[in-house]
Amino acid sequence: MPIRVLPPELVAKIAAGEVVEMPASVVKELIENSLAAGATQLTVEIRGGGVGVIRVTDNGSGIPGAEVELAFQRYATSKIERAEDLEAISSLGFRGEALPSIAAVAQVEVFTQTKDEAAGTFLCFKDGAVLEKASRGRPPGTTITVRNLFHSVPARLKFLKSASTENGHTLRVVSRYALAWPEVSFTLYIDGRPALRTIGDGSLREALAQVYGHELASGLLEVEAPGLSGLVGPPALSRSGRDYIQFFLDRRPIRSPLLLRAVEEVYGGLLPPGRHPAAFLRLSVSPQEVDVNIHPQKAEVRFRDEGSLFRALQEALRRAVGRGPLPEMETESPFPQLFPSPPASLPLLRVLGQMAQSYIIAEGPEGLYLVDQHAAHERVLFEKIKGRKAREIEVQGLLEPLVLELSPRQEGVLDARGEELEGFGFGIEPFGPRTFRITAIPALLQDRDIKAALLELLDALVEEKGPPWEERVALSLACHGAVKAGQSLTPEEMRGLLQELERIPNPHTCPHGRPTLLHFSSSQLEKGFGRR
DSSP states (O other), X not given: OOOOOOOHHHHHHHHHHHHOSSHHHHHHHHHHHHHHTTOSEEEEEEEGGGTSEEEEEEOSOOOOGGGHHHHTSTTOOSSOOSGGGGXXXXXXXXXXXXXXXXXXXXXXXXXXXOTTOSSEEEEEEETTEEEEEEEEOOOSEEEEEXXXXXXXXXXXXXXXXXXXXXXXXXXHHHHHHHHHOTTSEEEEEETTEEEEEXXXXXXXXXXXXXXXXXXXXXXXXXXXXXTXXXXXXXXXXXXXXXXXXXXXXXXXXXXXXXXXXXXXXXXTTTSOTTXXXXXXXXXXXXXXXXXXXXXXXXXXXXXXXXXXXXXXXXXXXXXXXXXXXXXXXXXOOSSOEESOSSOSSOOOOEEEEEETTTEEEEEETTEEEEEEHHHHHHHHHHHHHHHOOXXXXXXXXXXXXXXXXXXXHHHHHHHHXXXXXXXXXXXXXXXXXXXXXXXXXXXXXXXSOHHHHHHHHHHHHHXXXXXXXXXXXXXXXXXXXXXXXXXXXXXXXXXXXXXXXXXXXXXXXXXXXXXXXXXXXXHHHHHHTTOO
């Protein structure tokens, strides 16, 4: 096949694929145009999963009649003029691709009027060409209706999901802009039924209540720092998915693996496996410090100083999560609830005995407690190791050194972190190609599988992602040094463990996020035995 220049209509359809992936993409672009026009009320209507009809109506400034056709030409925009403007983009959109991309793959109707015009302008486009143009009166604002999306590119239709799934994508988009712009009233209708309505009073908490419910919104904690504000959940308000972690950069909903990792690291050790925090965070960064011109959808951004932003975000979150009370967990069940509920510290507990050589049975002023001895000891050791200086680590010399062969990656970690590991009590010296002798260990690993502990520790340090390396060392040592399930403890040992657990912060979970204890309240026991 010879080389040829593609016709403009085919180029438009190809280019549209970068901007318009699904009906929710159309909704996103039209919402951004409405917000850029200063709208304070915005209504979205979709039918047939958004393939049949998408209609967005706003009370913004409108498009001057003389500029309506120009707005549908590729790269026509009012947001930038010169290349230098790309260094300081503050608007939601700026490429001038959205409207022409939508018109290339659907039939589009525009009805708009500015406050200075005596009549509005109505235009109908199909496959990018004007089919109808007329003057009609309406209040100031704009209504854009998109019909038969992807009718001219049926291959795209095959990749869409069911109508209910596409409806869910649209609901997610509208919800995120409602949170990013809480002073704007959003309404979404799906197949004629109201699916979402926010009042637009400017309160993020109120917008969250209307999107996710009052129970979640009322339990969130305030976050406030230079260039950062928002609401985050205490550990007890964790969720099973990451949909409740959302970032807004200067009112733009964004995705950021960097920011996501910063948030989840703060909650590391506070949540059970498979649980994620709730966090709705608004960032304000100088336009010169961020690049939003990475992808046509503008959902991913790149920060100039990622390290400083990462640290500032984590510091603000730790302050917020650390100071907030944990909400009471109400339950009708007569059986146990996971601690945590308020208070943050444990009550004084009296040891009653040991069950299955794994759980300590204890009594407290608020009922009965079952303590997982391994998880509890793991948390105690983790807090001790984290807070110690190198000279405070108790070291146990080995009469017979152990020989250990490492993988290349493990050897690389040891080369890089050998001195720091020595500060944690390890004595390790070369003994041949990729072979090392262990001459000393942290005393808490005495009578443990030392080889397995060290290999697991080095593997944990190989990973570039995750908590800081010192925390990973503490995690690994605590896990291997803690008493095991199935290990018999004396009454004195059980009392000593509970006393240590009572004195530390975050006593309710092990460093991996599993609960350290279950609580059977007195009222739950009474209900269970039919006494009330």
